[in-house]
Amino acid sequence: MTPYRLVADALEDVASRRGRNAKVARLARALSDVEDEDLPAAARFLSGSAFAEHEAATTSAGWATISAAAREVTGWNEDTLASCASAIGDLGEAVSLLLAPSVPEGPSVADADAFFRRLSAARKAAEKRALLVDLLERSSAVEAKFLLKTLSGGLRVGADLTTVEEAIAAAFSRSREDVARAHRDSGDIGETALAAKQDRLHEIQFRLFHPIGFMLASPIETAEEVAGELTGFAVEDKFDGIRAHAHKQGDRVALFSRTLDDVTAQFPDVAADLSRLPGTFLLDGEILAWRGDRAESFFKLQRRLGRKAPEPALLEEIPAAFVAYDCLAEGGEPLFEAPWRARRERLEQLAAEGELRLSRVYSAASPEELEALFTAARERGNEGLVLKETGSFYQAGRRGRAWRKWKKALATLDVVVTAVEQGHGKRAGMLSDYTFAVRGENGFVNIGKAYSGLTDEEIRRMGTIFRGLTTGRYGPVRAVEPKVVIEVSFDSIQPSARHKSGFALRFPRIVRLRPDKPVSEITTLEEVRELYARLSGSPQQ
Amino acid sequence: MLPDSEPSLAPHLETRPAGLYAPAFETYLDPSEPVPRALLSHAHADHAVEGHGEIWGTPETLAFYRRRNPEWAGSERKISFGESVEAGGAGLTLLSSGHILGAAQALFSSGAGSLLYTGDFKRRTSRTARPAETARASTLVIETTFGLPVFRFPPRERLEERILTACREAFAEGETPVILAYSLGKSQEAAAILGEAGIPTVLHGAAWKLLPDFAVAGVALPGARPYESGPPTREEALITPPSTSRTSMVRGIKKRRVIYLSGWAMRSASRAELDADVLIPMSDHADFDDLLAHVRDVGPKRVLTHHGFAREFARILSEKGIDAAALPGREERPRDET
Numbered sequence: 001m002t003p004y005r006l007v008a009d010a011l012e013d014v015a016s017r018r019g020r021n022a023k024v025a026r027l028a029r030a031l032s033d034v035e036d037e038d039l040p041a042a043a044r045f046l047s048g049s050a051f052a053e054h055e056a057a058t059t060s061a062g063w064a065t066i067s068a069a070a071r072e073v074t075g076w077n078e079d080t081l082a083s084c085a086s087a088i089g090d091l092g093e094a095v096s097l098l099l100a101p102s103v104p105e106g107p108s109v110a111d112a113d114a115f116f117r118r119l120s121a122a123r124k125a126a127e128k129r130a131l132l133v134d135l136l137e138r139s140s141a142v143e144a145k146f147l148l149k150t151l152s153g154g155l156r157v158g159a160d161l162t163t164v165e166e167a168i169a170a171a172f173s174r175s176r177e178d179v180a181r182a183h184r185d186s187g188d189i190g191e192t193a194l195a196a197k198q199d200r201l202h203e204i205q206f207r208l209f210h211p212i213g214f215m216l217a218s219p220i221e222t223a224e225e226v227a228g229e230l231t232g233f234a235v236e237d238k239f240d241g242i243r244a245h246a247h248k249q250g251d252r253v254a255l256f257s258r259t260l261d262d263v264t265a266q267f268p269d270v271a272a273d274l275s276r277l278p279g280t281f282l283l284d285g286e287i288l289a290w291r292g293d294r295a296e297s298f299f300k301l302q303r304r305l306g307r308k309a310p311e312p313a314l315l316e317e318i319p320a321a322f323v324a325y326d327c328l329a330e331g332g333e334p335l336f337e338a339p340w341r342a343r344r345e346r347l348e349q350l351a352a353e354g355e356l357r358l359s360r361v362y363s364a365a366s367p368e369e370l371e372a373l374f375t376a377a378r379e380r381g382n383e384g385l386v387l388k389e390t391g392s393f394y395q396a397g398r399r400g401r402a403w404r405k406w407k408k409a410l411a412t413l414d415v416v417v418t419a420v421e422q423g424h425g426k427r428a429g430m431l432s433d434y435t436f437a438v439r440g441e442n443g444f445v446n447i448g449k450a451y452s453g454l455t456d457e458e459i460r461r462m463g464t465i466f467r468g469l470t471t472g473r474y475g476p477v478r479a480v481e482p483k484v485v486i487e488v489s490f491d492s493i494q495p496s497a498r499h500k501s502g503f504a505l506r507f508p509r510i511v512r513l514r515p516d517k518p519v520s521e522i523t524t525l526e527e528v529r530e531l532y533a534r535l536s537g538s539p540q541q
Numbered sequence: 542m543l544p545d546s547e548p549s550l551a552p553h554l555e556t557r558p559a560g561l562y563a564p565a566f567e568t569y570l571d572p573s574e575p576v577p578r579a580l581l582s583h584a585h586a587d588h589a590v591e592g593h594g595e596i597w598g599t600p601e602t603l604a605f606y607r608r609r610n611p612e613w614a615g616s617e618r619k620i621s622f623g624e625s626v627e628a629g630g631a632g633l634t635l636l637s638s639g640h641i642l643g644a645a646q647a648l649f650s651s652g653a654g655s656l657l658y659t660g661d662f663k664r665r666t667s668r669t670a671r672p673a674e675t676a677r678a679s680t681l682v683i684e685t686t687f688g689l690p691v692f693r694f695p696p697r698e699r700l701e702e703r704i705l706t707a708c709r710e711a712f713a714e715g716e717t718p719v720i721l722a723y724s725l726g727k728s729q730e731a732a733a734i735l736g737e738a739g740i741p742t743v744l745h746g747a748a749w750k751l752l753p754d755f756a757v758a759g760v761a762l763p764g765a766r767p768y769e770s771g772p773p774t775r776e777e778a779l780i781t782p783p784s785t786s787r788t789s790m791v792r793g794i795k796k797r798r799v800i801y802l803s804g805w806a807m808r809s810a811s812r813a814e815l816d817a818d819v820l821i822p823m824s825d826h827a828d829f830d831d832l833l834a835h836v837r838d839v840g841p842k843r844v845l846t847h848h849g850f851a852r853e854f855a856r857i858l859s860e861k862g863i864d865a866a867a868l869p870g871r872e873e874r875p876r877d878e879t
Contacts, residue, residue: 015812016812016818016819016820018716018797018798018799018818022714076690077860079853079856080853080857083689083850083853084689084691087689087691087808088691088810089809089810090809090810093808093809094691097690097691097692097807098690098691145809156809156813441813442810442813442814443810443813
């Protein structure tokens with residue numbers, strides 16, 4: 001039985017190591033100390049996740065639940081807990097500091113795994129609280145710190161999944177490529193770790209209907225940046241929809257979003273279209289609101305988001321369609337290690353055999369031609385361009401330089417909502433005013449506040465979500481966990497002492513919800529600084 | 542803010558815009574702006590602003606004040622620990638506060654009872670400051686920088702061990718230990734700990750220039766040299782104030798392990814805030830338990846809190862049935878521990 005302490009101590013050490021190699025070495029040492037039966041869970045915990053990436057389970061316990069459990073375990077009242085959380089900057093960490101520095105026998109890795117699974121299954125707040133109380137009573141400060149950080153999603157020790165992959169390779173003397181491939185195909189760093197230890201990495205095979213990480217593009221800002229390499233790139237429009245992987249075999253279809261959530265039920269029309277195609281495949285593409293022969297704006301598609309199953313009237317009003325741009329498997333055969341060019345050929349064959357919408361592929365011989373393609377893409381209502389190296393493999397879950405994206409210079413910011421409050425007048429009683437933040441060097445920093453540009457119905461739906469994310473109340477303002485990503489537009493940006501970011505937006509407007517965008521990918525303060533430097537406060541078009 | 546706190550300061554102290562004032566001695570206590578006469582509990586800049594007409598304090602505090610404000614030309618009155626000053630029917634005695642070298646608590650007494658003003662204090666022993674004393678008093682004015690139960694520091698020996706381990710591991714991996722420590726007190730304390738363990742240190746100028754005053758008080762730091770004579774070489778540790786953590790002096794050391802020594806190191810967030818690696822909560826302030834212990838030992842009828850988590854600590858005392866209130870004052874929290 002492996003103690004969870006082993007994981008917690010390793011994470012504390014990893015946080016205090018600067019170099020990536022040192023972090024990898026420390027993680028590798030921890031992984032090799034774990035017993036086989038605990039290795040899958042321990043590897044997931046070391047990567048900051050309670051579950052395998054492909055599992056639908058999520059952990060959720062809001063401020064109220066954690067604080068109630070902490071009251072019961074520590075004896076401190078709500079006022080003191082709130083003060084402590086504000087002093088430390090994190091409720092979970094504050095709670096951990098109120099526990100004993102060490103306990104005779106803390107929870108095991110198996111206990112922690114069972115805790116997260118029970119918590120995920122628990123529906124009632126009282127049930128969740130009881131589970132937390134039980135765990136906290138048995139935990140020391142360092143154990144509780146990382147258990148609670150895992151619970152709220154974010155260890156912040158400077159080790160991502162790739163770092164853990166490297167540690168697995170180092171711990172069990174396997175090649176990094178083999179570990180990465182097994183991880184991609186299993187969608188579970190835990191299963192990968194155990195297979196690596198037992199020399200069974202080759203047994204992990206690609207499976208359809210098992211979510212796969214998405215290959216991401218690195219941003220460019222001008223055509224000149226790629227001037228020397230243009231001949232190696234295919235160019236496509238960058239669509240403004242929901243990126244999705246479509247798995248299909250027989251008449252079974254599954255759609256997975258970038259967060260590896262199964263969104264099939266949200267898009268029955270898309271699934272039905274795809275199910276009519278012949279063959280077995282995995283496609284990468286974009287879900288778009290579709291009318292006639294063209295894509296409609298994201299505003300429309302937005303209304304389809306966040307519902308378990310849309311009612312027929314909505315399907316009628318806003319039909320959605322899948323535009324494919326990559327073929328990652330066909331007939332059960334994975335194509336990740338085939339060059340883009342070959343994958344595109346397979347995709348075109350599929351389209352020839354059935355009704356499948358494909359992205360159009362262009363080429364540009366010069367920066368000027370690329371500029372012209374960019375302008376045309378914008379005129380078609382798309383975001384910009386994606387450039388794909390025609391000889392590149394599909395690097396699942398990675399952001400590499402094989403794919404580049406060229407978007408319009410930050411006309412909007414992707415921000416996370418940190419506080420909400422009730423509106424006035426027509427929207428009194430609704431949580432319609434959002435305070436939002438960008439990612440600074442030391443956590444989120446607020447940059448503005450805007451009245452919702454959403455529909456009343458959306459505001460109501462978001463209100464329910466925000467109530468569940470509330471971490472504290474200050475008069476009419478609710479502080480919320482930074483989980484909801486929105487896109488805001490603005491007229492100009494200027495330095496300001498009003499917000500912690502040091503900037504303020506002029507006339508910020510909420511453009512739309514971005515449930516497809518992970519919080520880890522929102523706009524950074526550095527990008528805001530660059531943007532400001534570029535615009536020097538002049539109005540944006 | 543809390544008008545009922547005023548009477549319990551009387552007759553020894555009253556609140557004025559520049560800070561606490563002792564009418565019998567016509568002196569302010571650690572005022573935040575220049576005044577005709579100031580009693581300085583210790584020489585940290587937030588307690589000892591430049592430009593007073595006259596300063597009272599321990600010989601060590603006065604020496605630091607002159608060293609840090611070479612242009613200043615006012616007069617001074619040295620009051621040694623244990624020495625009593627009488628005026629207007631009241632007595633004033635300075636007791637060690639244990640915060641840094643020369644740091645004092647002020648005990649006021651008269652027929653109307655006694656009042657202990659702690660200044661900044663810590664009850665744990667250290668190598669460079671006299672241990673804190675306690676005295677019974679009917680009113681206690683206590684600093685509450687760390688007045689929340691999340692601030693409970695591990696035992697001193699454990700922290701020293703962690704400092705040495707971090708430095709030795711850094712050396713073993715070819716890294717230079719960079720210790721972020723406030724220039725007056727913590728830097729010299731760190732140099733003393735490392736020097737005793739045989740680790741030579743390089744001190745930032747702000748800390749180095751104070752060494753003569755430490756030497757006069759009998760605190761020698763063998764193995765320390767100034768940064769002026771060159772950046773740290775292999776097997777030397779750099780000791781520099783937290784405010785320098787993002788300067789080229791620190792960033793220029795490519796292979797480094799940055800060790801932050803402060804009570805604020807209890808917060809993981811300080812790692813990102815200071816670009817630090819190893820967080821070690823070695824503080825010159827009392828932690829939460831020591832604040833409670835001080836209240837218990839002084840045995841006051843009424844406690845007045847200031848600095849840091851003043852309202853929070855007063856509330857916690859009140860919940861324990863102790864008559865306590867926060868003094869009106871600045872709300873901001875020092876991030877650099879002084």
